Amino acid sequence: MVSLTVNGSPVDISGKDDKPLLWVLREDLGLLGPKYGCGVAQCGACRVLIDGESTPSCTVALGAIAGASVVTVEGLARADGTLSVVQQAWLDEQVPQCGFCQPGFLIATTALLAHTPRPTDAEIDEAITNICRCGTHPRIRRAIHRAAAAQAQG
Amino acid sequence: MPRFLSRRGFLFTGAAVGGTALVAAVGGVGYLATVDMDGPDGFVDGNRAVLNAFVAVHADGRVVIQAPRTEMGQGIHTGLAMLVAEELDIPFDDLISVEHPVEQLAVYTNYAAPLRTRPEDAHGPVMWAAKRALGLLPLMNTAGSSSTMGLWFPMRIAGAAARHMLVTAGAARLGVPVGELTTSDGFVHHGASRRSIPYGALTRDAAAVPPPREPVLRPASAWRLIGRSQPRVDLPGKVRGEPVFGADVVLPNMLHAAIRQAPVFGAGVARLVNAAEVRAQPGVIDVAVIDGRSVAVVAGSWWQAEAAAQRLDVQWTRTEADGVTSAGLAASLHAALDSDDPYIHLAEGDVEAGFRPGAARVVEATYTAPFLAHACMEPMNATVIIHGDGAAEAWCPSQSPLFMRWGVNRGAGLANVDPSSVTCHITMNGGAFGRRSEMDVVVQAAFLAARHRGRPVKLMWSREEDIGRGVFRSHAAARLRAALGPDGLPIAYDARVAAQAMQQSAASRNLPFGNGGSARGDRFTLEGLDKAHYSFPNRRVRSQHVPSHMPIGAWRSNGFSFNTFFAESFVDECAAAAGADPVAYRRALLRDSPRHLAVLNRVAALAGWGMPMPPGRGRGIAIEEAYESVVAQVAEVTVAADGEVTVDRVFCAIDVGIVVNPDAVAAQMEGGILFGVTTALMSAITIEDGAVVESNFHDFPMQRLRNAPEVVVEMVPSDLPPGGAGEPGIVPVAAAIANAIHAATGRRLRSLPLAVTETIGERRTRSVLRENAA
Ligand code: FES
Ligand code: FES
Numbered sequence: 010m011v012s013l014t015v016n017g018s019p020v021d022i023s024g025k026d027d028k029p030l031l032w033v034l035r036e037d038l039g040l041l042g043p044k045y046g047c048g049v050a051q052c053g054a055c056r057v058l059i060d061g062e063s064t065p066s067c068t069v070a071l072g073a074i075a076g077a078s079v080v081t082v083e084g085l086a087r088a089d090g091t092l093s094v095v096q097q098a099w100l101d102e103q104v105p106q107c108g109f110c111q112p113g114f115l116i117a118t119t120a121l122l123a124h125t126p127r128p129t130d131a132e133i134d135e136a137i138t139n140i141c142r143c144g145t146h147p148r149i150r151r152a153i154h155r156a157a158a159a160q161a162q163g
Numbered sequence: 164m165p166r167f168l169s170r171r172g173f174l175f176t177g178a179a180v181g182g183t184a185l186v187a188a189v190g191g192v193g194y195l196a197t198v199d200m201d202g203p204d205g206f207v208d209g210n211r212a213v214l215n216a217f218v219a220v221h222a223d224g225r226v227v228i229q230a231p232r233t234e235m236g237q238g239i240h241t242g243l244a245m246l247v248a249e250e251l252d253i254p255f256d257d258l259i260s261v262e263h264p265v266e267q268l269a270v271y272t273n274y275a276a277p278l279r280t281r282p283e284d285a286h287g288p289v290m291w292a293a294k295r296a297l298g299l300l301p302l303m304n305t306a307g308s309s310s311t312m313g314l315w316f317p318m319r320i321a322g323a324a325a326r327h328m329l330v331t332a333g334a335a336r337l338g339v340p341v342g343e344l345t346t347s348d349g350f351v352h353h354g355a356s357r358r359s360i361p362y363g364a365l366t367r368d369a370a371a372v373p374p375p376r377e378p379v380l381r382p383a384s385a386w387r388l389i390g391r392s393q394p395r396v397d398l399p400g401k402v403r404g405e406p407v408f409g410a411d412v413v414l415p416n417m418l419h420a421a422i423r424q425a426p427v428f429g430a431g432v433a434r435l436v437n438a439a440e441v442r443a444q445p446g447v448i449d450v451a452v453i454d455g456r457s458v459a460v461v462a463g464s465w466w467q468a469e470a471a472a473q474r475l476d477v478q479w480t481r482t483e484a485d486g487v488t489s490a491g492l493a494a495s496l497h498a499a500l501d502s503d504d505p506y507i508h509l510a511e512g513d514v515e516a517g518f519r520p521g522a523a524r525v526v527e528a529t530y531t532a533p534f535l536a537h538a539c540m541e542p543m544n545a546t547v548i549i550h551g552d553g554a555a556e557a558w559c560p561s562q563s564p565l566f567m568r569w570g571v572n573r574g575a576g577l578a579n580v581d582p583s584s585v586t587c588h589i590t591m592n593g594g595a596f597g598r599r600s601e602m603d604v605v606v607q608a609a610f611l612a613a614r615h616r617g618r619p620v621k622l623m624w625s626r627e628e629d630i631g632r633g634v635f636r637s638h639a640a641a642r643l644r645a646a647l648g649p650d651g652l653p654i655a656y657d658a659r660v661a662a663q664a665m666q667q668s669a670a671s672r673n674l675p676f677g678n679g680g681s682a683r684g685d686r687f688t689l690e691g692l693d694k695a696h697y698s699f700p701n702r703r704v705r706s707q708h709v710p711s712h713m714p715i716g717a718w719r720s721n722g723f724s725f726n727t728f729f730a731e732s733f734v735d736e737c738a739a740a741a742g743a744d745p746v747a748y749r750r751a752l753l754r755d756s757p758r759h760l761a762v763l764n765r766v767a768a769l770a771g772w773g774m775p776m777p778p779g780r781g782r783g784i785a786i787e788e789a790y791e792s793v794v795a796q797v798a799e800v801t802v803a804a805d806g807e808v809t810v811d812r813v814f815c816a817i818d819v820g821i822v823v824n825p826d827a828v829a830a831q832m833e834g835g836i837l838f839g840v841t842t843a844l845m846s847a848i849t850i851e852d853g854a855v856v857e858s859n860f861h862d863f864p865m866q867r868l869r870n871a872p873e874v875v876v877e878m879v880p881s882d883l884p885p886g887g888a889g890e891p892g893i894v895p896v897a898a899a900i901a902n903a904i905h906a907a908t909g910r911r912l913r914s915l916p917l918a919v920t921e922t923i924g925e926r927r928t929r930s931v932l933r934e935n936a937a
Binding site: 028029032036039041042043044045046047048049050051052053054081082083085086092096099100103104105106107108109110111112115133134135137138139140141142143144145146147148149150 | 235236237238394395397398399401402403404405406407408410411413464465466538539540541542591592593594595596623625626826830833834835836837838859860861865866867868869870871872873874925926927
């Protein structure tokens with residue numbers, strides 16, 4: 010049995026140690042925010058925070074992260090429903106098109122800003138390697154800078 | 164999922180009732196008046212009033228709008244809701260919700276894309292018959308950048324008709340003449356007595372009001388919403404991870420399926436070597452051959468189904484295509500450019516005269532483009548259940564509820580089940596680009612559902628199936644010739660393209676009748692090649708259909724995606740031969756096309772055309788008219804000494820006609836440009852042994868944030884009715900980049916993609932011009 014904290018709540022899952030975390034989240038825990046886009050750690054649609062690190066959950070076996078704290082896109086907003094600064098910036102910049110890739114970008118950006126509160130463009134390029142087929146790249150960059158500024162203002 | 168309309172919504176069969184909102188309304192604008200296009204009369208359902216096929220008002224003031232086109236990220240639900248809200252006179256706030264209708268009513272038909280004209284402009288007996296046929300089906304496809312074009316009138320009329328019904332009900336309630344009432348922000352006001360009634364309080368009475376015969380639309384001067392950016396209605400949910408995409412559909416007792424399809428298109432299953440072994444894998448309850456062509460694994464979870472499918476050992480039948488390679492396919496294109504039986508699309512003047520020896524300087528060049536996959540972020544999927552009573556129900560992020568319905572019938576039919584009815588739910592859609600106009604995954608899911616009656620089956624393709632086993636944009640080759648006169652401008656323009664026809668291939672898979680007509684003269688092969696806006700005194704445009712075993716389907720901007728690269732690169736070559744500046748040259752060619760000239764001038768000014776650039780950098784321009792819009796772009800590139808090419812900025816000017824939601828148009832330009840940068844620099848599907856080589860994002864790469872260009876978009880003011888915005892953005896990009904590379908390096912690149920993708924770390928790549936690549 011593997012015990013995790015998922016979006017702040019403890020969960021125990023047995024008999025699924027080899028199953029990728031993405032599919033545990035989607036199929037066993039009903040968290041459909043993380044998406045399957047490639048299954049091979051290329052696209053980032055499945056990214057979640059594992060102990061604060063942005064990680065493609067499609068290639069992480071559940072058994073490898075026993076005891077970890079996992080946050081999905083559903084866990085980014087505050088308990089009262091208030092959007093996180095990253096989500097708010099995403100809305101303010103009207104970033105998503107189809108939106109399928111966006112949970113992964115929101116997670117990756119959340120992790121980036123935790124480590125690097127005011128990232129340069131080069132740091133953004135280095136940290137955010139997700140794929141967006143719809144081409145929201147220009148708005149994502151703007152939204153990251155907006156979120157960083159909002160976070161700096163508290 | 165609650166149905167929007169009662170059985171009464173199915174008025175198509177009972178259309179003799181007549182006099183309903185849309186028939187009356189459209190009479191006023193001279194369109195469809197002779198075609199049965201009835202939506203429902205107003206009716207009350209619980210505490211909401213359905214005022215017509217598009218608008219329902221709830222007692223608590225909520226307004227539910229039926230938007231009969233698929234929301235796939237282009238923001239169409241927001242734009243269509245704005246059109247209703249403008250005329251209904253309600254604020255654009257969160258009291259508005261937007262749904263894709265479940266009923267397939269004639270009134271929801273898409274006329275604009277198949278008829279290639281705005282429905283309000285489609286007159287005459289041929290158009291009447293075509294509209295009648297499309298409405299009978301009814302065709303509700305979201306395709307061809309046509310949604311705003313096609314619904315520009317109907318959505319506003321629906322809003323105006325609903326407002327009229329509410330005002331009429333308000334007048335009766337207040338005991339005053341209709342003419343003394345005004346509306347604003349969802350209220351009916353009587354100024355003289357200072358009384359106001361919210362719409363929600365009038366719903367029951369309004370539903371009983373006969374719809375107006377000729378709703379009066381607001382003049383442009385009175386618009387509050389049209390032309391002012393409104394926030395997308397789907398984004399608050401999307402930043403929370405809430406929307407239910409097709410891949411996220413969960414139903415009680417649902418089964419999951421994964422699939423393996425033949426690597427060589429046209430091959431079938433010769434032998435399923437280890438069915439028993441796969442059947443014994445955890446969670447697996449079925450291993451099924453579908454139509455002799457693919458093998459599906461059905462399990463309790465998709466992870467189990469896919470894991471088991473990875474163990475499948477299938478021997479595929481041999482086909483004549485087993486030895487086909489990209490090189491061979493390319494050779495067939497080039498041979499077709501020399502065939503003596505081309506389809507003559509256009510022959511104006513005497514083209515050959517221009518090329519007589521000694522008559523003029525001749526410029527000639529040959530260009531190529533590869534096959535392409537769509538690679539929508541959401542993998543292909545569909546969920547189908549055949550209920551105990553024989554009724555089928557399906558959920559899919561489809562671009563075509565009609566094809567979806569046909570797909571369910573065909574798939575169930577393969578299992579000898581004939582559904583008594585098919586209800587289609589269009590889910591949130593994770594990108595489509597033409598790919599989801601295909602019904603392949605729906606057919607497969609319906610077949611599996613028919614084998615497991617009473618249980619929903621969700622089939623999802625892996626990314627590898629999506630990229631390597633799907634449907635493709637055709638490869639293409641073109642030879643362009645021009646004879647330049649003394650002023651350096653073409654006297655004669657002669658363009659010839661060879662590609663595999665799209666329409667016939669798509670129709671053969673997706674239409675239950677006929678084959679979609681002749682592949683010869685396929686318009687999707689030709690679009691973008693004639694450069695009609697340029698003043699060429701003599702012009703000839705020809706095409707050749709080159710069949711192959713590859714399935715060809717709709718792909719964002721279709722022929723424009725290669726022809727505009729060919730033709731706008733070529734015009735640059737002509738400018739260079741004439742020693743002219745590319746913008747000045749195009750200005751001369753656009754002397755009879757003021758709309759295009761204005762867009763060209765706008766983008767040139769925006770980009771600071773003519774300002775000096777440092778060595779290794781260059782600017783390139785391209786312009787096209789597509790989907791009733793005119794779009795021009797300037798790309799700025801840097802080419803490093805080692806051949807690394809970076810697109811630094813792209814400037815875009817577009818005349819899209821009247822702009823409904825400017826920020827959404829800007830987003831479509833940005834998205835189209837990024838999609839186009841990926842295509843121009845990185846994308847190719849290659850064939851070996853008859854099969855697609857590429858399989859996932861490591862070998863069919865996408866532009867990531869690193870090196871993504873900055874994009875600057877400007878809309879040129881226009882009072883023409885709206886044109887398309889979903890596809891034009893991608894159209895000029897490749898040529899603008901190739902022209903910029905030429906400006907930066909003097910090198911003329913005539914084959915797409917322009918570069919190869921080198922991996923420089925995990926999920927990090929760079930684009931390097933071919934001749935520099937290792
Ligand atoms: S699904 Fe995990 S990175 Fe693509
Ligand atoms: S918004 Fe569609 S893939 Fe990114």
